[in-house]
Amino acid sequence: MAKELAAQAKEAFVDDDFDVAVDLYSKAIDLDPNCADFFADRAQAYIKLENFTEAVADAKKAIELDPSLTKAYLRKGTACMKLEEYRTAKTALEKGASIAPNESKFKKLIDECDLRISEEEKDLVQQPVKLDQTPPVPAEPSKPKFRHEYYQRPEEVVVTVFAKGIQKQNVNIDFGEQILSVVIDVPGEEAYHLQPRLFGKIVPEKCRYEVMSTKIEIRLAKAEIITWAALEHGKGPAVLPKPNVSTEVSMRPAYPSSKRVKDWDKLEAEVKKQEKDEKLEGDAALNKFFREIYSNADEDMRRAMSKSFVESNGTVLSTDWKEVGAKKIESTPPDGMELKKWEI
Structure with a gap:
């Protein structure tokens, strides 16, 4: 039954019915949650819908289920590039290229990543910005199921997801250059997703989180000492801390x-x-x-x-x-x- 749904999803994808394809792949995943191909193919449909954070999460899941699945690395790299996460994209693409060295798409995209990274480094000089203060501001909840808020210090942003009684094994948190992906997946319940493109860049290897009895506390290490005007990208100018x-x-x-x-x-x-x-x-x-x-x-x-x-x-x-x-x-x-x- 899951394979039949996946086949219908591919037909919808070919017909450019990407919403229908996502829905059918989701039903197939419900029936067979360990099939890496389903996640990788749904990621491609998400890319067509320009839902790039969801595509990254699906591609990452596909890689976890099958580390040799080259199309999963390609789709993670493509989605990350759309989010301007060029270093994260390059890492995924290089891994895929090592598995499929004859696939020309990898080399082309890696070259583009190198170009974009070079351009970013040229623009790295920070422009003077005015001194100001942004107090801790609660972020809008992404879903009614769990509420989340954030506050910040000069060097970090602390995001709190208020979720009671969640076990650590049901929490999957991933950090990108400017992406935070939080997935709370409790068996028998609808999964919770918080996947914003962040206001500023972070240092993934310095980020950490802790699952507590009443909440999940996530600490994001800022790449630059600036005050974020919001948790999500594009919602105001950055300022130096007052x-x-x-x-x-x-x-x-x-x-x-x-x-x-x-x-x-x-x-x-x-x-x-x-x-x-x-x-x-x-x-x-x-x-x-x-x-x-x-x-x-x-x-x-x-x-x-x-x-x-x-x-x-x-x-x-x-x-x-x-x-x-x-x-x-x-x-x-x-x-x-x-x-x-x-x-x-």
Whole structure:
């Protein structure tokens, strides 16, 4: 019966009825969940429907069931390329090419991945962005079955899926360059999928998760120290974390200090001059002042500024990489101020 449904799905695919093909492949999978071909073929139908995250998940499942199935690697690579996950795509395509070295499609797609990766590296210089703060924002639930939320720190995003009593063996979580795939599949129940294309890129090997009695906590390691405007891609501009993301300085507003700039009165005077000259007020003048410093800095100075700013919780802004790169920068509030922990 499962093979008959798969045959009908192939006919629908040939007729460009991709929704029907997906539905028929899904019914075939329900009857035979261990058939790698069904998952690989449904992945192809998903690609035609431009449901690329679902295609990646199906191709990954097909590879788990049959690591020698070359079309699964091809479809995972194709879907990842559509999602601009070129390094992940290249890894899958190279594995498929090692199994089928005479298949020309692999070489063509690998060459395209190399080209795209090269272009990304050329555009890697980070543009100055304004200082701002985005507080923890709950994400919209993908399904009524389980609710999920997220909050972030400068170096990571923490996603929580509120699912009670789920066993670890029923949870499958995969990390891509800009993809999070969460599948909760409890026998006898409808599977839960959370598969967003993330707002920013992550470092998959540094990501981790933990299945608890009432929830699943997922920690995504950011590839860049920026504040995500949302969990999903394309929902707002990225910004650098504002001072006080994880700490709060009391008494009066504190401007980031520097190992080279210790005269706070002088720094404030310069900021006020900027406000007068440019007719800017408040944070606008301060943001312009630091953007100019960052835009005129060389690579080492920018690295020093980012590292000192984040590690000191916004109280130190140094441009000396030789000093900053050799140690962890401690929080150093200005004289007359005290450092208070930020309650999350």
